[in-house]
Amino acid sequence: MTTFTVRAPASSANLGPGFDSLGLSVPLYTTVKVTPGDVTEVVPHGPELEGTPADESNYVYRAMLLVAKRTGLTLPPARMEITTEVPLARGLGSSAAALVAGIVAANELLGRPLDDHAVLDVAAREEGHPDNVAPALFGGIVVATLDKLGTHYVRLDPPANLGVTVLIPDFELSTSKARAVLPREYSRADAVHALSHAALLAAALSQGRLDLLRHAMQDYIHQIWRAPLVPGLSDILEDAWRHGALGAALSGAGPTVLCFHDTRESTALLHAYLNSVMKKNGLDGRVMDFPIDTQGTLIEREG
Template identity: 85%
Template sequence: MTFTVRAPASSANLGPGFDSLGLSVPLFTTLRVTPQDTTEVVPLGAELAGTAADESNYVYRAMLLAARRAGRELPPARIEIETEVPLARGLGSSAAALVGGIVAGNELLGRPLDDEAVLDVAAREEGHPDNVAPALFGGIVVATLDKLGTHYIRLEPPAHLGVTVLVPDFELSTSKARAVLPKEYSRADAVHALSHSALLAAALSVGRLDLLRHAMQDYIHQIWRAPLVPGLSDILDDAHKHGALGAALSGAGPSVLCFHDRREDTGRLHTYLHGVMARNGLSGRVMDFSIDTAGTVVERLT
């Protein structure tokens, strides 16, 4: 029987929650899987042009991870892949592909893995759980990865909390964005990160939207990555003056996420963000979203 797997985009870190905090964004990678006698991998659409159309495809390799964890052989199938998630923009395109593939492999095998095992497989492959956890579970997720497993708390998004995402028209690889980070941090920066990430998680859990601007301050990664994303420093400093509740580099960038109150008009914020891009010679899109709460969804087709 054919089934589909739909995995959402995600925005990680949210400022100080480096490698541990993220949320789900309703842009989707969709897999259509049909069991058959031979394996076919079929990327569809302009976004996936040039990606591998064979068993070296990242989605198929993710399916194999599920089989390996289950100690089973992956049955052959036709796997069609489509995505709305822009690649290399800091919106978890690889995490959506990874989670979608693991869930698809697990489904093809008859679901031998529970959700916690799926998350652990994905987090260990990715190296951190901040994108894969919200891609799997939806909402806002705080997660850690250690030798004992992957541990998480899922938060329901506060009422009225929305996100505005600025997606510039250039790519930034995660490896390049990680390469600029220092190898050591001062005690003061460590304390700043711990206190602000704790405040951010607490504010999101109880709906204190007024605290987001303060809680999202970060010295661990954003100040080092700012030279790679023209205009980022201006947005982090000034977006709150134009209707944002808080702002952060989305994942490794170059996309930028701003929280907004969904009861308020975002026109002023959009104008400001487009202006920042224009002043820095950039083009791109500015989009408003609610936070996706469904996570990865499997649907069996007749």
């Protein structure tokens, strides 16, 4: 087998009321170059992966072993070179991109015993929810569920003229810490609010109703509880629409914040506002504009 490369994109999940169920793909990539050989080698490259394991305890390699376990096959030895553009522990699906890249790489190395749906199911069950891994695998916007019967999803092409602006603060926030602040129970009113707004958000995205995004992205399930962990988040959720955002949400578990924007209009005012929120809260970080990635995970062979 010849050398091949797997490229998996970042993702933004938990979009507003779409907790653990709605995500989209962002064009920052984790790449795994696989060269079959006589021994297994794991080689992380670059500043984002500094300090990550350079042996079989690496998360990418452990993801590859999930395919071997699911299929009952043995992974052949190979050299895995790993690079990433996805900042770790920032709410942009760095673990999901690594997980998907590893699973797809192993599936390719073993001759593709799993179809795309089985690949998604392996990834979603390892992650515990499908809203990061599904867009990382398929690209675009994905609504997905995970239950004892399987993983089920609908992929949407992004509406015309919909772009994303992300504010990536220069501090990490672990998913476990962000989940720990969530309540164990919710009121019926909060449950109805979540259901109705998640349904409206999915419908608005499917029909390109950009005018509804600000209203549909309201959430009482996770964002209000996580706001104390992300300085300035409450202000952005409340006021970003006044500065050119179509809607705003905490990205994943945070601390990154995502704003939708209309690609036909300048984002200068939105950038200025987001930078002012960071300055007000004594934070450093980056504000970046992206299209929504529509390709998902890609495999490229050499030769």
